[in-house]
Amino acid sequence: MKNIIIIFNRELLSYFSTPIAYVFLVIFLLLSGSLTFYMGGFYERGQADLLPFFSFHPWLYLFLVPAISMKLWAEERKSGTIELILTLPVKVSEVVIGKYLAAWFFISLALLLTFPIWITVNYLGEPDNGAIISGYLGSLLMSGGFLAIGSCMSSITQNQVIAFIISVVVCFIFLLSGTNLVLDFFNTWLPQGAVDAIASLSFLSHFSSLSKGVIDLRDFIYYAALIGFWLYINIELVNIKKGG
Amino acid sequence: MIEIRHLYKQYDNTNVVEDLSLDINKGEVLGFLGPNGAGKSTTMKMITGFIEPTSGKIKIKNLSIKDNSLEVKKYIGYLPEGAPQYGEMTTYDFLVFVAKIRGIHKNQLSEAISMVVENLSLHDVLNKRIEHLSKGFKRRVGIAQAIIHDPEILIMDEPTDGLDPNQKYDVRELIKKISKDKTIIISTHILEEVEAVCTRAAIIAKGKLLFDDTPKILKESGSGNLDNIFRQITMRSSS
Numbered sequence: 001m002k003n004i005i006i007i008f009n010r011e012l013l014s015y016f017s018t019p020i021a022y023v024f025l026v027i028f029l030l031l032s033g034s035l036t037f038y039m040g041g042f043y044e045r046g047q048a049d050l051l052p053f054f055s056f057h058p059w060l061y062l063f064l065v066p067a068i069s070m071k072l073w074a075e076e077r078k079s080g081t082i083e084l085i086l087t088l089p090v091k092v093s094e095v096v097i098g099k100y101l102a103a104w105f106f107i108s109l110a111l112l113l114t115f116p117i118w119i120t121v122n123y124l125g126e127p128d129n130g131a132i133i134s135g136y137l138g139s140l141l142m143s144g145g146f147l148a149i150g151s152c153m154s155s156i157t158q159n160q161v162i163a164f165i166i167s168v169v170v171c172f173i174f175l176l177s178g179t180n181l182v183l184d185f186f187n188t189w190l191p192q193g194a195v196d197a198i199a200s201l202s203f204l205s206h207f208s209s210l211s212k213g214v215i216d217l218r219d220f221i222y223y224a225a226l227i228g229f230w231l232y233i234n235i236e237l238v239n240i241k242k243g244g
Numbered sequence: 245m246i247e248i249r250h251l252y253k254q255y256d257n258t259n260v261v262e263d264l265s266l267d268i269n270k271g272e273v274l275g276f277l278g279p280n281g282a283g284k285s286t287t288m289k290m291i292t293g294f295i296e297p298t299s300g301k302i303k304i305k306n307l308s309i310k311d312n313s314l315e316v317k318k319y320i321g322y323l324p325e326g327a328p329q330y331g332e333m334t335t336y337d338f339l340v341f342v343a344k345i346r347g348i349h350k351n352q353l354s355e356a357i358s359m360v361v362e363n364l365s366l367h368d369v370l371n372k373r374i375e376h377l378s379k380g381f382k383r384r385v386g387i388a389q390a391i392i393h394d395p396e397i398l399i400m401d402e403p404t405d406g407l408d409p410n411q412k413y414d415v416r417e418l419i420k421k422i423s424k425d426k427t428i429i430i431s432t433h434i435l436e437e438v439e440a441v442c443t444r445a446a447i448i449a450k451g452k453l454l455f456d457d458t459p460k461i462l463k464e465s466g467s468g469n470l471d472n473i474f475r476q477i478t479m480r481s482s483s
Contacts, residue, residue, distance in 0.1 A: 003345060006341065006344045006345055007345075010330070010333075010337075010341050013333070013337065014330065014332050014333065017332045017333070017373075018332050079328055079331070080324060080325075080326055080328030081328045081329065081330055083289070083294050083324040083328060084322075084324055084328050084329065084389075086294055087292045087293060087294050087317060087320070087322045087324070088317065088342065088345045088346065089314050089315075089317040089318045089345070089346065089347070090314075090345060091314065242294060242295055
């Protein structure tokens with residue numbers, strides 16, 4: 001546990017000692033704001049809620065979370081620091097979790113900084129703040145899911161661009177696994193049971209109920225299992241392929 | 245202290261390290277010599293537990309690395325090839341990070357850091373980012389992080405690579421100074437270095453151990469200077 005905290009602190013410090021943190025925060029806030037107002041029709045809808053705000057989060061995360069996660073392991077491999085960190089007396093699992101939590105904390109900070117929109121909607125009307133909190137929670141969990149996939153994908157290569165592209169693709173499949181676009185692809189050669197299982201993995205369906213204020217334990221279990229699964233694979237991949 | 249038995253490492257069905265057996269005792273400074281690609285770095289990576297051997301055993305202080313990797317890593321200080329570091333950190337932050345992971349207690353933290361800063365003359369670069377440092381300073385920061393916990397075993401892959409003659413001299417003096425109660429392995433291309441700091445020289449080429457004795461005997465074992473002897477020994481294996 002102590003090691004996880006030390007790794008966490010180092011990682012978080014490194015975000016803010018490079019331009020990554022500031023570029024990410026600005027882009028995230030600009031995009032989430034403008035999408036809400038222009039494409040989401042925040043005013044025109046005439047409803048005091050944050051649905052147009054949350055509905056763009058999956059698409060924002062699809063590109064922005066892999067942009068954060070791509071460096072997690074690929075950079076360690078490229079620069080050789082993986083050899084430094086893994087010959088220190090730490091467990092691979094501690095490094096994986098410490099890095100993951102630092103990145104997640106950073107994304108949650110970006111999410112927290114969107115609070116002016118919450119103030120705005122409270123100023124303009126009387127929204128259901130419980131639903132808004134549930135929406136933020138859902139968004140946070142979803143970003144954690146994307147991040148776990150991204151971290152895992154980052155560990156298979158030393159090339160950050162490859163890590164980014166593969167992460168986006170895998171996240172995209174998970175995001176849309178409930179839609180026909182993905183299901184049709186699997187329908188042709190997988191049994192119905194497996195296709196149904198894939199459909200139930202969709203990020204979107206597990207996020208949409210939370211974003212509407214419906215807190216369902218199953219959604220929490222889904223995200224916890226998803227994050228646990230990908231981080232487990234991540235640990236194994238680092239263990240298997242330390243060198244090259 | 246370090247016990248290596250019939251060590252093999254294969255990559256794509258070629259042996260990078262082949263049937264290597266070595267015992268290294270306390271107080272010894274072993275110079276690991278060999279041409280590029282001889283398997284020096286690979287062997288060091290296996291001793292530090294970074295990669296696993298294809299077969300064979302390594303024991304450190306009678307503990308098998310495979311079963312006690314976390315315990316064993318505490319005894320070892322390691323400078324990997326090329327001295328990789330987190331470039332965006334300052335020297336000071338980096339040393340604090342390593343010291344904390346090494347489990348150095350808060351009360352002893354500043355003492356440990358000032359010890360390595362003193363030994364490697366890092367005063368001027370403490371608050372500079374590592375990525376902005378010269379090659380020589382980077383190497384010294386790498387050595388500093390390797391010795392910060394005063395390890396019983398010190399493994400350094402080309403510690404003087406990229407240093408100017410004065411810095412090389414300093415690093416060699418440092419190794420001599422700390423070697424008394426430690427077990428040290430350094431890899432190098434530079435034969436004078438072996439003569440200057442090592443109590444024992446091991447030459448490997450193509451993964452095989454070709455010579456293992458004192459630098460003095462190495463010098464007497466052939467004609468001409470050390471470079472010629474090195475060439476004779478390593479070329480013999482390839483012909």
